[in-house]
Amino acid sequence: MARNTQVAAETAAPPITTILSRFVASHRSRGWTDAVEHEAHRTFYNWLGCAIGAARHEAADAALAAVRMLEPAAQATVLGRTERVDMASAALVNGITSHTFDFDDTHLKTIIHPAGPVASAVLALAEKNGVGGRDVVDALVLGIDVACRIGNVMYPDHYDRGWHITGSTGMLGAAAGCARLLRLDERQTAMALGIAASQPVGLREQFGTMTKPFHPGAAARAGLLSALLAKNGYTASPRALEAPRGFVQVVSDKRAWDEVTDELGERFEISFNTYKPFACGIVVHPTIDACVQLRAQGIVVEQVERIELRVHSLVLELTGKKEPKDGLSAKFSVYHGAAVGLIHGRAGEHEFSDDVVNDPRVVAMRDMVHATVDDSVHEDAALVAATLKDGRRVEVRVDHAIGSMQNPLTDAQLEAKFEALVAPVLGVARSREIAGQWRGLASLADVRALTALCRP
Amino acid sequence: MARNTQVAAETAAPPITTILSRFVASHRSRGWTDAVEHEAHRTFYNWLGCAIGAARHEAADAALAAVRMLEPAAQATVLGRTERVDMASAALVNGITSHTFDFDDTHLKTIIHPAGPVASAVLALAEKNGVGGRDVVDALVLGIDVACRIGNVMYPDHYDRGWHITGSTGMLGAAAGCARLLRLDERQTAMALGIAASQPVGLREQFGTMTKPFHPGAAARAGLLSALLAKNGYTASPRALEAPRGFVQVVSDKRAWDEVTDELGERFEISFNTYKPFACGIVVHPTIDACVQLRAQGIVVEQVERIELRVHSLVLELTGKKEPKDGLSAKFSVYHGAAVGLIHGRAGEHEFSDDVVNDPRVVAMRDMVHATVDDSVHEDAALVAATLKDGRRVEVRVDHAIGSMQNPLTDAQLEAKFEALVAPVLGVARSREIAGQWRGLASLADVRALTALCRP
Numbered sequence: 001m002a003r004n005t006q007v008a009a010e011t012a013a014p015p016i017t018t019i020l021s022r023f024v025a026s027h028r029s030r031g032w033t034d035a036v037e038h039e040a041h042r043t044f045y046n047w048l049g050c051a052i053g054a055a056r057h058e059a060a061d062a063a064l065a066a067v068r069m070l071e072p073a074a075q076a077t078v079l080g081r082t083e084r085v086d087m088a089s090a091a092l093v094n095g096i097t098s099h100t101f102d103f104d105d106t107h108l109k110t111i112i113h114p115a116g117p118v119a120s121a122v123l124a125l126a127e128k129n130g131v132g133g134r135d136v137v138d139a140l141v142l143g144i145d146v147a148c149r150i151g152n153v154m155y156p157d158h159y160d161r162g163w164h165i166t167g168s169t170g171m172l173g174a175a176a177g178c179a180r181l182l183r184l185d186e187r188q189t190a191m192a193l194g195i196a197a198s199q200p201v202g203l204r205e206q207f208g209t210m211t212k213p214f215h216p217g218a219a220a221r222a223g224l225l226s227a228l229l230a231k232n233g234y235t236a237s238p239r240a241l242e243a244p245r246g247f248v249q250v251v252s253d254k255r256a257w258d259e260v261t262d263e264l265g266e267r268f269e270i271s272f273n274t275y276k277p278f279a280c281g282i283v284v285h286p287t288i289d290a291c292v293q294l295r296a297q298g299i300v301v302e303q304v305e306r307i308e309l310r311v312h313s314l315v316l317e318l319t320g321k322k323e324p325k326d327g328l329s330a331k332f333s334v335y336h337g338a339a340v341g342l343i344h345g346r347a348g349e350h351e352f353s354d355d356v357v358n359d360p361r362v363v364a365m366r367d368m369v370h371a372t373v374d375d376s377v378h379e380d381a382a383l384v385a386a387t388l389k390d391g392r393r394v395e396v397r398v399d400h401a402i403g404s405m406q407n408p409l410t411d412a413q414l415e416a417k418f419e420a421l422v423a424p425v426l427g428v429a430r431s432r433e434i435a436g437q438w439r440g441l442a443s444l445a446d447v448r449a450l451t452a453l454c455r456p
Numbered sequence: 457m458a459r460n461t462q463v464a465a466e467t468a469a470p471p472i473t474t475i476l477s478r479f480v481a482s483h484r485s486r487g488w489t490d491a492v493e494h495e496a497h498r499t500f501y502n503w504l505g506c507a508i509g510a511a512r513h514e515a516a517d518a519a520l521a522a523v524r525m526l527e528p529a530a531q532a533t534v535l536g537r538t539e540r541v542d543m544a545s546a547a548l549v550n551g552i553t554s555h556t557f558d559f560d561d562t563h564l565k566t567i568i569h570p571a572g573p574v575a576s577a578v579l580a581l582a583e584k585n586g587v588g589g590r591d592v593v594d595a596l597v598l599g600i601d602v603a604c605r606i607g608n609v610m611y612p613d614h615y616d617r618g619w620h621i622t623g624s625t626g627m628l629g630a631a632a633g634c635a636r637l638l639r640l641d642e643r644q645t646a647m648a649l650g651i652a653a654s655q656p657v658g659l660r661e662q663f664g665t666m667t668k669p670f671h672p673g674a675a676a677r678a679g680l681l682s683a684l685l686a687k688n689g690y691t692a693s694p695r696a697l698e699a700p701r702g703f704v705q706v707v708s709d710k711r712a713w714d715e716v717t718d719e720l721g722e723r724f725e726i727s728f729n730t731y732k733p734f735a736c737g738i739v740v741h742p743t744i745d746a747c748v749q750l751r752a753q754g755i756v757v758e759q760v761e762r763i764e765l766r767v768h769s770l771v772l773e774l775t776g777k778k779e780p781k782d783g784l785s786a787k788f789s790v791y792h793g794a795a796v797g798l799i800h801g802r803a804g805e806h807e808f809s810d811d812v813v814n815d816p817r818v819v820a821m822r823d824m825v826h827a828t829v830d831d832s833v834h835e836d837a838a839l840v841a842a843t844l845k846d847g848r849r850v851e852v853r854v855d856h857a858i859g860s861m862q863n864p865l866t867d868a869q870l871e872a873k874f875e876a877l878v879a880p881v882l883g884v885a886r887s888r889e890i891a892g893q894w895r896g897l898a899s900l901a902d903v904r905a906l907t908a909l910c911r912p
Contacts (some may be wrong), residue, residue, distance in 0.1 A: 066685045066688045073528070164654075194667060198623070198674070199674060203706055204701040205702040206693050208693075211654055211696075214685075233521070234518040234522065236666070240659065243661040246661040247659060247661075250659055
């Protein structure tokens with residue numbers, strides 16, 4: 001009976017399933033500022049590059065081999081590959097590849113990677129139905145708003161509890177985006193969100209395994225199927241998100257309901273999306289940024305005797321690996337990040353390959369890097385000092401690493417990132433052909449013109 | 457930092473992912489008593505009848521309409537229908553139909569309905585691969601053992617928190633069963649369980665909607681796909697179930713780890729499975745049982761002046777609806793249960809149809825039924841007294857309702873239940889043809905001989 005008392009006390013939750021469904025079903029097309037519209041294009045383009053870039057990863061091979069056992073119809077493109085599969089499986093595989101390199105977008109308020117679940121579901125459905133780009137951008141903005149607002153309601157408790165919040169809110173964003181794309185009405189959209197609410201995906205214990213990128217993929221598939229079910233009359237609770245035994249209260253003790261309604265339709269969470277310049281954990285980024293700047297100032301490896309880093313304590317706690325032996329462990333080495341920043345001037349997926357990690361020049365440079373915790377250095381900052389063989393000392397101070405909200409990647413930097421990811425898979429010419437169109441996504445008459453370019 | 461301390465304190469959990477994987481991969485075929493083997497056949501047969509019985513329900517229609525949008529390959533049977541779909545979608549739809557009437561099996565220790573997720577996944581995969589019945593029974597027993605043991609670890613906290621435990625443990629049972637059927641080794645089985653662990657399905661808020669039966673269906677599909685992924689080299693954490701940010705600790709505060717290892721391979725949880733004789737919530741069953749017995753004693757409706765029920769307090773709390781207006785609300789009326797027990801001598805899905813609920817004879821009989829809470833009456837018991845027009849008074853006392861562990865359905869009663877469910881869908885002759893084979897499941901050379909009979 002104690003349970004019932006608690007349940008009664010909690011029924012004050014506002015009807016967020018209804019509120020969000022109405023918003024998704026009825027907000028006007030392109031009902032936001034030019035800045036939001038541009039950010040949506042950046043989000044989509046960054047996501048597309050990440051998905052194509054990891055198309056040949058062994059996780060993609062394994063996932064596709066499993067999907068092939070279902071003998072899927074050729075409805076939608078597996079980005080960066082020749083295969084076409086049913087749209088639900090395409091959503092799954094593209095969601096996996098987009099997160100495989102840990103190089104996708106980040107909504108820093110919640111550390112949700114929102115494009116993985118939402119764009120993967122929306123593009124697969126749009127391709128199957130031959131939908132235009134305007135509808136895709138609308139679905140992306142609204143779907144991401146739903147996922148990130150629910151994330152805001154529950155973060156950090158939900159994440160601290162062990163949920164991988166990208167997959168455990170992503171099915172809602174994917175369902176919302178697909179519901180919009182299918183032009184479901186408010187009631188059907190509520191059913192889609194309700195069905196999706198029963199399917200959160202993702203445990204943080206999976207970090208370091210292929211099941212981490214599986215989370216956004218499975219969330220994309222779950223959201224897409226929820227929308228298809230709702231379209232065909234399947235029912236769910238219209239209070240699935242907020243009820244005492246509904247989603248939020250079951251998976252989080254923090255329930256900041258206002259995060260759903262606060263400036264809904266005026267402030268869009270996609271505005272707070274960021275894009276990583278480097279293919280590793282975000283705490284290493286200020287150091288790499290500083291080392292890339294040193295190199296840009298003309299410092300060459302042969303001149304260097306010693307590199308000193310002054311960093312936030314989290315940097316050594318999370319990425320203090322001095323002698324990484326392979327690409328995966330190098331992602332947890334601030335020493336490696338500094339070394340490739342200086343030697344290569346970048347830290348894309350290639351710079352975390354086993355070959356680069358074991359390159360004698362890189363090994364030698366890592367040995368010259370020394371790191372110290374400095375309590376005056378913010379998480380987003382780094383101080384790097386190079387001592388040269390001629391006795392000179394050169395310092396670079398980064399206050400806000402490139403890729404942060406305060407210092408976002410420029411469009412040109414996003415384009416460079418895209419080409420570094422896509423050219424090895426589709427070739428430089430095709431990569432540039434896709435890149436030449438990214439600002440025009442919303443005006444595409446049929447997204448199949450784009451997806452066709454994403455197959456080799 | 458407080459979080460890290462807590463995490464450190466919890467690492468004492470035993471390696472249950474490994475323990476269960478070894479068990480599933482290596483326990484010998486038919487490594488249990490004849491009683492367990494027989495219960496497995498009863499479980500499968502009861503599940504099959506429920507799935508076929510609900511084949512034409514609107515939930516099945518809606519789910520199939522959504523699945524058809526994926527243009528699925530014809531790999532596996534939708535039980536009770538002509539359609540064949542890919543095996544993952546078949547697992548989904550058969551899982552839905554098996555739970556649609558709330559008439560499926562119950563593991564009373566956890567109120568898990570284990571066959572829905574496990575049998576739906578196992579049979580679809582077995583049909584696709586043309587597997588024999590022996591392997592299916594082995595997969596069913598082992599898969600149900602995994603789901604119910606994990607349920608024992610977490611029940612009741614996990615359920616109280618709002619999870620629909622059938623779907624939120626079912627993906628593990630389905631993954632285990634499919635891993636066994638695919639003959640995955642211990643390591644691959646651990647990966648299958650790990651991938652499945654990230655995909656719990658089900659919120660209790662969905663009760664009363666089509667998303668309730670969606671839970672076992674989606675769990676079946678998730679478990680099947682997890683096994684296919686693992687077979688193809690997909691990886692997950694080998695501590696996905698027990699780690700501090702793994703499944704059990706994320707979704708439950710109760711963590712009775714011993715429930716996994718206690719008599720593992722000796723005691724089988726399928727032994728504790730029960731089958732409902734009546735198509736409604738279990739608290740009404742003692743009353744219906746008593747009324748059916750009154751009718752069997754020769755009491756006919758026209759003689760009756762008044763029926764008095766003495767029942768446990770939960771009965772009126774959960775099923776106190778005096779004047780139900782349709783089939784769904786009649787499931788929450790102990791008065792209706794008593795009326796159809798007396799008039800029809802049974803309470804299958806038909807007796808909860810709108811027609812029967814509004815039949816004037818039934819309406820009149822409900823009016824004659826009066827219920828009182830009696831603290832001396834156990835949840836599993838009921839006292840029913842009929843006062844007849846000639847002044848006689850006839851009493852029936854039920855101590856353990858039919859269908860309980862103490863008073864299980866006989867095989868003959870299961871056969872009658874099966875026919876009541878299946879004959880309206882496939883006809884009496886076909887129903888009896890299937891029923892004539894149920895004891896021989898394990899000796900079937902190829903389960904496709906059975907699934908072919910399950911299509912009209």
